Amino acid sequence: MTSSLHHRAIENLGTRIVSGDLPAGHLMLAEQLEEELQVSRSVIREAVRVLQSLGLVETTKRVGIRVLPASRWNPFDPQVIRWRLAGNARGAQLRSLAELRAAVEPVAAELAAQNAPAPLRLELVDVAYAMREAGNSGDVPRFLELDIHFHSLLLSGSGNEMFANLMGQVAETLTGRTVHGLMPDHPHEAPLQWHVDVAEAISRGDSAAAREASGRIMRRTISQMSDSWTEQPRVFIPVRR
Known part of the structure; x- marks a missing residue:
């Protein structure tokens, strides 16, 4: 179940970022994503870690999760x-x-x-x-x-x-x-x-x-x-x- 939720969170956020629904510069907070996606903090952390590895987001302490521009994405993934x-x-x-x-x-x-x-x-x-x-x-x-x-x-x-x-x-x-x-x-x-x-x-x-x-x-x-x-x-x- 955790694996399924983790996959769903990655797909949800990844699709929205790449489509432009979550544009470059958009800021997200982990607690907001927990509520929106109805998943635990650990699922959000793991999903964000994967998205970071793809170059889609970066995290900044006391600021949040920032969506990065297409020039930062890993185009080969x-x-x-x-x-x-x-x-x-x-x-x-x-x-x-x-x-x-x-x-x-x-x-x-x-x-x-x-x-x-x-x-x-x-x-x-x-x-x-x-x-x-x-x-x-x-x-x-x-x-x-x-x-x-x-x-x-x-x-x-x-x-x-x-x-x-x-x-x-x-x-x-x-x-x-x-x-x-x-x-x-x-x-x-x-x-x-x-x-x-x-x-x-x-x-x-x-x-x-x-x-x-x-x-x-x-x-x-x-x-x-x-x-x-x-x-x-x-x-x-x-x-x-």
Whole structure:
């Protein structure tokens, strides 16, 4: 029960902060949150600790809990990504993630063609063909599961641990696009084939072909989603001097 209340408090406050309902600079007191959320002081303390670790709030003795601006948030945390995808900043979040993936995944595909272990190469091919089957049949939950697995294998296969640690962010992106109706029930045949092309190029060790096919996927993804972020402002992080 305590765990459930703790999760509920984090979700409530995190969603409201990221959506702007609790704007930057807003001050909260622990006793007010206890009453509002109907939870104990210990639950509030733990929830605030988690939100602090994400850069959403800071606490000041005798002042309270202050909401921090978006430039202070941890943009790589899957929870922050999920909250942003559920709110008014969805377009901006999709843009940031698409640009990150476009920069990383083609390079990861190239590295996977050079470095991935043989079992991973074989699994990637199997997953790519299963994705195409699920996409053509309109099995959306199965397609999402396979899509996440495909891109996780791709990042892992690069042999770069920093790329591999983007799996959670990519999973939240793909899940968010599906949950919020931004993915078709029947994906176009071209990107389904490009996933197969990436997998087969990696399987045979053709790094140039793997990078090119992955780049095609990301260019199409950006083209399809760009309307969702046309009017969304970018977040500029101050440079520390």
